[in-house]
Each structure stands twice: as C-alpha cells, then as structure tokens.
Amino acid sequence: MNELQLIDAFLAPFGLSRGAKARGWGVLSGPGDDCAVVLPAPGKKLVLKVDELVEGVHFDFRWFAPADVGHKALAVSLSDLAAAGARPRWFLCALGVPRDAVSMGVARGVARGMARLARRHGCALVGGNVTRARRWSLAVTAMGEAERPRGRSGARPGDALIVAGELGRAALGLRLLRQGRRGSAVRAQLRPEPLVAAGVAAGRFAAASIDVSDGFLRDLGHLCAASRCGAEVRLEDLPQQRLRDALSGGEDYALLFAARPPDVRRLVSALRRTGTQAREVGRFVPGRGVRLLSGGKVRPLPARLGWDHLA
Amino acid sequence: MNELQLIDAFLAPFGLSRGAKARGWGVLSGPGDDCAVVLPAPGKKLVLKVDELVEGVHFDFRWFAPADVGHKALAVSLSDLAAAGARPRWFLCALGVPRDAVSMGVARGVARGMARLARRHGCALVGGNVTRARRWSLAVTAMGEAERPRGRSGARPGDALIVAGELGRAALGLRLLRQGRRGSAVRAQLRPEPLVAAGVAAGRFAAASIDVSDGFLRDLGHLCAASRCGAEVRLEDLPQQRLRDALSGGEDYALLFAARPPDVRRLVSALRRTGTQAREVGRFVPGRGVRLLSGGKVRPLPARLGWDHLA
Secondary structure, eight states: OOHHHHHHHHHGGGTOOSSSOOOSTTEEEOBTBSSEEEOOOTTOEEEEEEEEEEBTTTBOTTTOOHHHHHHHHHHHHHHHHHHHTOEEEEEEEEEEEOSSTTHHHHHHHHHHHHHHHHHHTTOEEEEEEEEEOSSOEEEEEEEEEESSOOOSTTOOTTOEEEEESOBSHHHHHHHHHHTTOOSHHHHHHHSOOOOHHHHHHHGGGOSEEEEOSSOHHHHHHHHHHHHTOEEEEEGGGSOBSSHHHHHHOOOOOOEEEEEOGGGHHHHHHHHHHTTOOEEEEEEEESSSEEEEEETTEEEOOOSOOSOOSOO | OOHHHHHHHHHGGGTOOSSSOOOSTTEEEOBTBSSEEEOOOTTOEEEEEEEEEEBTTTBOTTTOOHHHHHHHHHHHHHHHHHHHTOEEEEEEEEEEEOSSTTHHHHHHHHHHHHHHHHHHTTOEEEEEEEEEOSSOEEEEEEEEEESSOOOSTTOOTTOEEEEESOBSHHHHHHHHHHTTOOSHHHHHHHSOOOOHHHHHHHGGGOSEEEEOSSOHHHHHHHHHHHHTOEEEEEGGGSOBSSHHHHHHOOOOOOEEEEEOGGGHHHHHHHHHHTTOOEEEEEEEESSSEEEEEETTEEEOOOSOOSOOSOO
C-alpha cells in the first residue's frame, strides 16, 4: 500500500478520483489539487468547525465498523453546523493511518460511511490529507453557510430552553454495544444523525444554540456561561429514558435552543416539521449555572456533569 | 490538567481567550463558540488546505522545541496556499494531546511558535479541537482568498519551469539536527518559511504552481501529471548544495511555477522583489514524466523520488 493507492481507495466511494473534476455546490477545485477552491455565496457568512475522532478514544474497531467511524467523524461536525443554523457545503478530512495490511480496506469502509452521510446533506468532500500514525484518526473540517449564524451567547433571562432530539440514547447505546447487543440505541451511538434540517429550520426563531456532544448539563453550562445567565431545567419534561444518561451521557447530538417567549411556539413547530421531536424543558434565568427542578423543587446536580476530553 | 485549561493555555499566545471577542480580517466569531464564523470577501475564491503533523512521524521532541512544531504545523499549510497564490486569512487547529504532566507546557510552546507565524502572515486562529491521543498531532486547516487561484494543472509544453526558494536545505538540516548541530540548514528544517509573499506576487504571471513538500522530483511529477505534460530540468541551474537532497529531500517549501515564455522575466522579477531567490531551471515538454539534463545530456533519475507518507 502506498499513499496514492490509499487516497484512491478513499475517494472512490465519493465518486471522486485524483484526476477527475470535483463536483458540488460552489466547488471549483477539489481533491487532487494542492488546495481545494470553493466560491462562497455572496453575503453569506461562512461557518467553520473542526472535530477529530481517535481510535481507542472515540471508537474501537471491536464495536465500530469502519463505515460507522466514517459516518460519525462527519456527523459530529455537521451537528455543530446545525447548531449554528448553517447549511453544510464542504468538508476536508485529515486521516491518520496505521501502516498495516488492513488499512486499505478500513479506508474504503470509512469513506463509504462518510460519503453516504455527506451525500444526504449535500456536503462535498473537497480536500484532505493522509499521514502515517500509530492509530486511526480522522480530523474533519466542515464548512457551511448561513445568513445569520447562531452562537452560544444570545440567550437571556426569560428565554425558553428547548431541546430538539433525544437525550441519553447514545450513552445507553454504548453500554449495550459493549454487551454485544444491537438496536436503535446502539445505532444512536454508532451512527448519530446530525439534526441539520432542524438547525436550519430553527432560523431566526432561536436566539442561541449549542449541540449536545459532551452531555446535556455540560453543554447547557457552556451556553449559559457564554450568554452570562443561568438556566432552570424541569426534569419531568426532559426527553429521556434514564435520567443519568440524559443529563451527562454525551454524544447525543441533540440541539439546545434559547428562544424569546413569543418565538417558542413557532420554533417548536418549525423543528417538528423537520420530523424532529422538540419540547420546552426549562428557562433561562438571571445568575449563573444550571439548576434542576423536579415537582417545582431544586434537585442536586449529578457529580459528573459530562465529558472532559483530557480528564 | 483538564480540557478547558489546556485550551486556555493554547489560546493565550494568540492573545485570545474563550470568552473574548475574536479579531482578524473578516472574523465574526472565533474560538470559544461552537463554530467559527467568518465573512469571505465578495467575489473572491476561498482556497482551503488541511495538513497534519504527527509526533514520531513528522517531528520528534528530542530535536524539535514545541514552538518549532507549532511553527511548522502552520507553515506547511501556508505553503500550499502560497502555491495557489492565496492570501492567508483564517485557520483551525485540531490537537491530539497525550494525557501527560508536560502537555500543558508543550501546548503553550506549540501555540507560541504558531501564533508568531500566524501574526506575521495576518492569518487568524478562528477555531480548533482538543482530543486525547497517544502522541501529539496537529491538523491545521488553513483558508485563504484569491481572485484567481492557481492549481497544478495549468502548465503546458513550452512553459518555463521556475523555482522560488531553495532546494535540499531542509533534508541537510535534518541530518545535522540528528547530529546535534545547529545553523541555517537546521533552521530550514525546524522553521521552514512559507513563501507567502512570493506566491501572491506571482499572480497572473504563473500558469501553474506547486509547493515542494515531498521532494522536488516527486512534486514536479505531480505538477506534470496534473498538466498532462512532461518536464526537462537542467541540473546545473538548480538552486542546491547537494544534488540528492535537492532532488528528493522534501520539506523545502520552495515553490515551482510554470510560466508562458513572455511572462518569465516578469515572474522572476516579481518573485525577487519579495526577497525570494528565483530562477528558471528547465521547461515543460510534450509527453510524460521528468527528465534530468546535465550539459545537455540526459541523466538517470535517482531511485528514490521523494517522500511517500505511507510507504
């Protein structure tokens, strides 16, 4: 196996080759040239996100098929674009590849899972890099466009807190996966669906947003800190099966929104029209941090709030 | 050490923090939000490149200071933008970080080297990612803007082949470094200077370009293949101290240009005005592949053409 053979194997599932002309929205030059060249839509803002998955940290080939890994590596970045309300356009992928007899087949599988998801969201692979490494790694830089991208800092006291998607299923799925089981929760862990349509549909009805990658409480805490306010969550309204997973599980790729009171109904309707479950689960308040309420009473926070990538 | 502490340590040398407003050309939102948001200049093309350096593959902390690694991780991507003639604007950096007592200090040093180079070229850090990993890795996605980006495929028979910068010094530097020596060749290995000003100055005088990262012969071969032509190189004109290093050494981050005969003088002058040495070293010809000439006679190609990242 050499570098160019591996690149060819990786490009094939995307319908690309090093020599061929790249396709896709605004793509002028893609993989095969030194740099990718794209033409952004005039006046739109460009929304950028890089994420990296590492073998042994984020996935394990005992449980993840290569196509699952490829899917997930792109999904996590698309989820961030969704939170910002951006339409996905282009992505680059830097691969760390072990020098190993099976790497070529793994690369093909990774690309298959990634290409399928990319096609569904109209996001074109425009460039990448291959390097030798001890273990597999996939750094995906995703780019999207939006007229008015949302950030984390637009929430204010009095806004409603809305959750789109499910909480805790990916954490449950991880436990089941390790027991050799299958099912929809396992699928939520292996092939999380970024809520791209919901993120775009939320449009100007949402004042701030974040995606739940590191756990509901931790990510809601980031949103509160950036917006310099606090939040109260009504536990009985959380979309969840098991409370601990829902609060701290991570990898759900649900979206949290802050909405001004007059926008709440329109936001929830817009989200549901994309086939995404959505509900109001609390509100933003003056002060700092997150408070959990159950039957109107304050409940203690769990000891572990979420996922720290280095702790 | 936790993730947020490491991010803070990394951002400080850039004059950034998670809470603060990001600065830089067209930067609307930077590190600290989920996604970066930038506003591309209307009508300009966006030029994109991702590159990754991995500890033990591209660098070794026995010989590289953390600041060297940070410098080089950005330099290699800026060199690709330079080949395309793009002005660097923004970059994202995905770090793989060992869970280790010295990682915080290493992150600070890496950021110092990277920030210094970024500042010199007006390229703003707008986002990134941190993950745990066995060994350090740095995936840099650099973005630049150009009116008419150059690619590899614009050369045609009859064009002149022009080299800007030096060949073989980085390879020599690597050998000296391993012997514990210092000097300008070692510096070319540790802190290669991307020829950004030269790449922009070349403008429309150059028809095609590539940067020399994997070795002169290998990269010239890529340029020929993409342009569907061959090339003849006059060895006596190559800017080099030791022929084998110059031909196959790699990591020089020189630029190769193809220029139509009427543009050659203006191209060479434009390059030299940026303080870059530049000379015509051969020409593009019909056919395929690269031929070496010495005293007008064909010379055999070396067995090793350059650097394959997986071989």
